[in-house]
Amino acid sequence: xxxLQFAPALIGGILIGLSAACLMYFVGHIAGISGITFSAVxxxxxxxxxxxxxxxxxxxxxxxxxxxxxxxxxxxxxLTSLSLGAFLVGMGTRLGSGCTSGHGICGLxxxxxxxxxxxxxxxxxxxxxVFIRLHILA
Amino acid sequence: MIFIxxxxxxxxxxxxxxxxxxxxxxxxxxxxxxxxxxxxxLMFVMGGGLMVTLPFFQFGLPRMSKPxxxxxxxxxxxxxxxxxxxxxxxxxxxxxxxxxxxPGPAIASLAYGQIGSFIFVILxxxxxxxxxxxxxxxxxxxxxxxxxxxxxT
Numbered sequence: 001x002x003x004l005q006f007a008p009a010l011i012g013g014i015l016i017g018l019s020a021a022c023l024m025y026f027v028g029h030i031a032g033i034s035g036i037t038f039s040a041v042x043x044x045x046x047x048x049x050x051x052x053x054x055x056x057x058x059x060x061x062x063x064x065x066x067x068x069x070x071x072x073x074x075x076x077x078x079l080t081s082l083s084l085g086a087f088l089v090g091m092g093t094r095l096g097s098g099c100t101s102g103h104g105i106c107g108l109x110x111x112x113x114x115x116x117x118x119x120x121x122x123x124x125x126x127x128x129x130v131f132i133r134l135h136i137l138a
Numbered sequence: 139m140i141f142i143x144x145x146x147x148x149x150x151x152x153x154x155x156x157x158x159x160x161x162x163x164x165x166x167x168x169x170x171x172x173x174x175x176x177x178x179x180l181m182f183v184m185g186g187g188l189m190v191t192l193p194f195f196q197f198g199l200p201r202m203s204k205p206x207x208x209x210x211x212x213x214x215x216x217x218x219x220x221x222x223x224x225x226x227x228x229x230x231x232x233x234x235x236x237x238x239x240x241p242g243p244a245i246a247s248l249a250y251g252q253i254g255s256f257i258f259v260i261l262x263x264x265x266x267x268x269x270x271x272x273x274x275x276x277x278x279x280x281x282x283x284x285x286x287x288x289x290x291t
Contacts, residue, residue: 006178006179006182008157008158008159009157009158009159009179009180009182009183009186010182010183010185010186011157011158011186012153012154012155012156012157012158012159012160012183012186013154013158013182013183013184013185013186013187013188013189014154014186014187014189014190015150015151015153015154015157015158015186016150016151016154016155016158016183016186016187016242017154017186017187017188017189017190017191018150018154018190019147019148019150019151019154020151020187020190020191021190021191021194021195021198022143022146022147022150023144023147024194024195024199024205024211025194025198025199025202025205025206026140026143026144026147026205026206026207026208027140027143027144027147027205027207027208028204028205028208028209028210028211028212029208029212030212030213030214031147031151033151033240033241033242033245034241034266037241037245037259037262037263037266038263038266038267038270041263041266041267042267042270048141049140049141049144052141052144052145052148053144053145053147053148053151054148054245055145055148056144056145056146056147056148056149056150056151056152057148057149057151057152057155057242057245057246058148058152058245058246058248058249059145059148059149059152059249060148060149060150060151060152060153060154060155060156060246061152061153061155061156061161061246061247061248061249061250062152062249063149063152063153064152064153064156064157065156065249065250068157070156070157072250072252073161073162073163073164073247073250076163076164076167076237076238077163077237077238079257081236081237082237082254082257082258082261083257083261084233084236084237085233085234085236085237085238085239085258086233086237086239086244086257086258086259086260086261086262086265087233087261087262087264087265088229088230088232088233088236088265089230089233089234089237089239089240089241089244089262089265090233090261090262090263090264090265090266090267090268090269091226091229091230091233091265091266091268091269092226092227092228092229092230092231092232092233092265093226093230093240093241093266094226094265094266094269094270094273095222095225095226095229095230095269095273096222096223096224096225096226096227096228096229096230097214097216097222097223097226099230099240099241099242100184100234100240100241100242101151101241101242103227104184104187105184105187105188105191106191106195107214108188108191108192109188109191109192109194109195109196110195110213111195111196112214113217113219114214114216114217114218114219114223117219117223117224117227118223118224118226118227119227121223121224121227121228121231122227122228122230122231122234123231124231125227125228125229125230125231125232125234125235126170126231126232126234126235127170127172127235128235129170129231129232129234129235129236130167130170130171130235131171131172131173133235133236134167134171134174135173135174
């Protein structure tokens, strides 16, 4: 297995980690995208920083694809799976107070037992869901 | 100044999302497909992230009394592992497995100008707001029960 093929993933992960560390170090917030998105929607004036952060995320992705000429991923999946997936992701992240960046990157770094349980749970359910989708329903 | 730094943090995050492959549902599903043609790529993403955040949160943060620019550290206070956490994570994981996007990549992918991303983000926000409303209603009901103002259903 050529380990070099994983370099973009590792560097990408490091960038995400740097973002989270910097956001806490300079501004004092957890880089949990689900919470940031919700706070931007529910109280945009009070959470203006959330809007700025989200704008940055979109800018960063656009910049990277432009600079490195990475092809855009092709649109995957049906409208049904997109719609259902989206709604459940929204529901679950609100109820569970976090997502992969909040619980997975920040929460685990804090050695938070809640985040460990959350991460194991969402990973497990995601894996089971994919198994059912690809190997049972297909 | 704080907004410039916040923007920069966002840019790092978005760039990381794009570079890591998190916005590529094929790569995500490949990672989650343990029994199939397993693609370990995403393991390196989380590993890379934790390489930075773990030392910072464990050794850097405790040495600070406040963030450099912000007023205070906003750290989640909840300690209890309750049913909501587990149920929420389960629902989130299921949704993630169904399409392959979690919130971060969904937001980042808005940069690609594809209609699918916009639909995803809108429906995701709808899911968040609906759940928030349900949770607030349940909380209010439970509070009234505790105060003896409502009959248990």
